[in-house]
Amino acid sequence: MTYDSLKKSYKTFIKLLWVTENEDTDKNIVGIFLFAFSVTDYAIKQGYQQLFSEDQIINIYKKIDKDTIKNSQSRKKALITMLTTYPILVNIIRENEPVFEYICEHYIKSPNGLKHYRLFYPNDKRSIYSFFIETHSLHKPLFIVKLYNIIKDSEDFNINQFTELMFTKVPSFYGFDDADEVTDFFIHHIEELSDDSIKKLMEIYNNNNQFKNRYRHSNDMEIIKKHLENEHKEVEKNSTNNDN
Numbered sequence: 564m565t566y567d568s569l570k571k572s573y574k575t576f577i578k579l580l581w582v583t584e585n586e587d588t589d590k591n592i593v594g595i596f597l598f599a600f601s602v603t604d605y606a607i608k609q610g611y612q613q614l615f616s617e618d619q620i621i622n623i624y625k626k627i628d629k630d631t632i633k634n635s636q637s638r639k640k641a642l643i644t645m646l647t648t649y650p651i652l653v654n655i656i657r658e659n660e661p662v663f664e665y666i667c668e669h670y671i672k673s674p675n676g677l678k679h680y681r682l683f684y685p686n687d688k689r690s691i692y693s694f695f696i697e698t699h700s701l702h703k704p705l706f707i708v709k710l711y712n713i714i715k716d717s718e719d720f721n722i723n724q725f726t727e728l729m730f731t732k733v734p735s736f737y738g739f740d741d742a743d744e745v746t747d748f749f750i751h752h753i754e755e756l757s758d759d760s761i762k763k764l765m766e767i768y769n770n771n772n773q774f775k776n777r778y779r780h781s782n783d784m785e786i787i788k789k790h791l792e793n794e795h796k797e798v799e800k801n802s803t804n805n806d807n
Contacts, residue, residue: 564605566611566614569602569605569606569611569614570614570617570619570620572598572602573599573602573603573606573614573620574619574620574623576595576598576599576602577599577620577623577624578623578626579595580592580595580596580599580638580641581623581624581627581631581632581638581641581642582623582626582627582628582631584631589635592635592637592638592641593637596637596641596644599641599645600641600644600645600648603645603649603652604649607649607651612651615651615652615655620655621655621658624652624655624656624658624659625658625659627642627656627659627662628662629661629662629665632662632665632666633665639669642656642662642666643666643670643676646666646682647679647682650682653682653683663683666683667683667684668700671683671684672698672700672701673700673701674701674703674706674709674710675706675709677691677694677695677701677710677713677714678713680694690717690718690719691713691714691717692714692717692719692720692721692725693717693719695710695714696724696728702728702729702732703732704729704730704732704733704738704741704742704744704745705740705741705744706744707729707744707745707748708744708748710729711725711748722752722755722756723756723757723759723760726745726748726749726752726756726760726764727760727763727764727767729745729748730745730749730764730767730768731767733745733767733771733773733774734773735771735772735773736773737773738771738773739773739776739777739778741773742771742773742774742777743777743779746768746774746777746779746783747783749764749787750783750786750787750790753787753790754790761791765787
C-alpha cells in the first residue's frame with residue numbers, strides 16, 4: 564500500500580467512523596472501526612507517523628461532534644479504544660476541545676478510565692492519587708479494588724484515607740453490593756490500617772444499615788472481631804514483656 568493510498572483510505576474510514584451519520588454507516592460501524600483500527604496500526608508500524616500530521620486528517624478529527632460521540636456508544640467506545648491504544652492520536656483530539664473534555668469527563672474521570680489519567684493529563688502537577696481524591700465521580704465503592712490497584716503505587720497514597728473515603732460513599736439505600744465490596748477490602752487490608760482508622764471505619768459501618776443488614780454481616784463481623792481480639796492480645800503480650 565502506497566502512502567497516498569493509505570492516506571486516502573484512512574481519511575475515508577475515520578470520516579465514516581466519527582463524522583458521517585446515516586443509517587448505512589450506523590449498521591456497519593463495527594466493521595468500519597475494525598478497518599480504521601487496522602489502518603492506524605499499519606501506519607504506525609510502517610513508520611508513517613506523518614499521516615497523523617496531515618492537515619486533512621487533523622481536520623477530520625476536528626470535525627467530530629461531541630453529540631455524535633455522546634449519542635453512540637459504539638462510536639464512543641471506538642474513539643476511546645483508538646486514543647488509549649495509539650497515544651499519538653490524543654494530541655490530535657486534544658485540539659477538538661469539546662470532544663476531548665467529554666472523553667475526559669466520561670471516561671478518564673471514571674474507575675474504568677483512571678489508569679489512562681497521565682496519558683490525557685501529562686502536565687498535571689497532581690499525582691494520580693490526588694487526582695482521585697479531588698474527582699468525586701471516581702469515588703465508587705463497587706470499584707474499590709480496581710481503584711486501589713491503579714493508585715496504590717502513588718507516592719502520596721494513604722490507605723487509611725482511601726478506605727475511610729470509600730466507606731463514607733456507601734449509600735444509605737440500595738447499597739448492599741457497595742457495602743460488600745468495601746467490607747471485603749477492609750478485611751483483606753485490615754493489618755495495613757491504623758487503629759484510629761479501624762475505629763473510624765467501624766463507626767461508619769455501625770451507623771449505616773446497608774452494612775449491618777447485609778447477608779454477609781455476621782460472617783464479616785466474626786472475621787473483623789477475631790482480628791481485633793488478636794491485636795488486643797498481642798498488645799497486652801508486648802506490654803507484659805516490656806514490664807518484665
